[in-house]
Amino acid sequence: MKLMPIVGAVALTLSLAACEKTPTGQVVAVVNGEEISLQELNAELQGQQIPENVDRQLVMNQLLQRVIDRKLLAQQAAEQGLDRDPEYLSQQRRMNETLLVQMMGQRAARAIRIPPAAEVDKFIASNPQMFNQRTRYALQQLQFEAPANMQTLQPLEDDRTLDEVAATLDQLGIRYQRGQSVLDSATAPPELMQRILALPEGEPFIVPAQGKLIANVIVGRQVTPTPAEQARPAATQALQRQSLQQTIERQLATARQGAEIEYQSGYSAEAAKGKAAPAAGATNRAATPGS
Template sequence: MKYRGHIIGVVCMAMLAAGCDKKPEGQVAAVVNGDEITLKEINAEIGTANIPEGADSKEIQKAALQRIVERRLLAQAAQEDGLDKTPEFLIRSRQVNDALLVQLLGQRAEKSFQVPDQAAIDKFMADNPSMFAGRKMYVVDRIQFALPADMSKLKSLESSHSMEEVAAQLNSLGIKFERGPAKMDSAQLGQQRLNQILALPSGEPFVIPENGMVTVAIITGESPLVGNKAEMAQMATQALRRQALGKTLEDRLKQARAKGDIKYQPEFAPKNSAKLGGNVAS
């Protein structure tokens, strides 16, 4: 075993030499310290960039390749400094990989979707007038604040039946908020949420908790937003595709959760989501 260190050194040198022997040919556009950069990588770098008409595609590829080369050199320098072994890198790497895999899963599912026929499009448009024939831009008096850590605080908003009462209640709770006029597109609200809002008595605030924020508002004005038939049909097709994709991913998640082995520390175990009081439009 006294030659072990020597053998390891020879193997490492052989591997380094093998990397240096790689040549940029065929589908390999460049080699950076033994690391190949392929034409596929270049095309992915260019992506869906809006290339000017008449532009030299080869020059665009060269510019994209240089960006990759420079990024690869800096990445290799970071590896030399050991940054790829740090906890921060490992955590971020897992986040990026997970997000990319989910994105690719969705893209693969989208490829299997069939274009909805006219009957399906017409039915969707009839079932969701807030997005199509009945689409409106609403002017609202809006209060917004960050979702509090203690959700029970929002329970007190149930007794608030005007924007002034909501503001007073938030002030009493020490919750900072912003208030002012804003606009809401009925197509973004969605039909179910809009139905809940329109069912409220006039002047009664509605509550929308979303993306870490809480919106409390009342409608103060409206104007129609109607597109042409072709635009609405395209919107309906896109919405149906998003709906189908959401259903596919939801089903896959249910399957994965059912057969998955998930263990939690007691304090991190999920609980039933607390429901907000008041007129929550979810």
């Protein structure tokens, strides 16, 4: 009977020792019981441009302090219950899904073959806008929020200049910002360039960008052929990107075929098509919705 408390004390001591975490091996630090692994620290290092003459270990130590600070603030946020907030849970789910898709894409990219020389040469010949006829177009722009009802922008169809677009937006009570940009024919989708260049000289066109609409007009151009030594590597990468995109599209098509998707009324795939943003060069005038 007298041994029972002693045994219990020993067991409790062993239990506490087992729960105590120490920064050894692959664990570089422990913050209030939460481990920071070397793998986690190396992930922080990815994307960092470290000059050759800089002490890598010093950079690692500095990054570790940043991770520790983030852990401490995150722990405080959790203590305040923010980790149970519906908005946090929604954003966390979105970030997790985005990361999984990115990692799946990276895995698929590693399996993409290097295209043979003949295929590369054919791609270069078939896409002159990316290589020997590469052109940079100077643009004047008007950027504005997309209205809830895209048909509101129908009057833009008759506008022939960017100033006329601005006047129409003023009449519609839509605020906009003026700006400038450059359109590179080497990076723009070929079908997009074809539709833009089919417009009359000086004709404005509208493209969607990150939830906004941008009215553009070409005000200058400069032909800058891709140097021969850069053409083949660029073509190889472009073909690999195409192959990767096709792989992802096939995976998505397969997933859709085997999925059970139920929509609330008004949120179906058909409804989404009716809300699509305007494409550039949808008509021979301004590329407006519904045209």
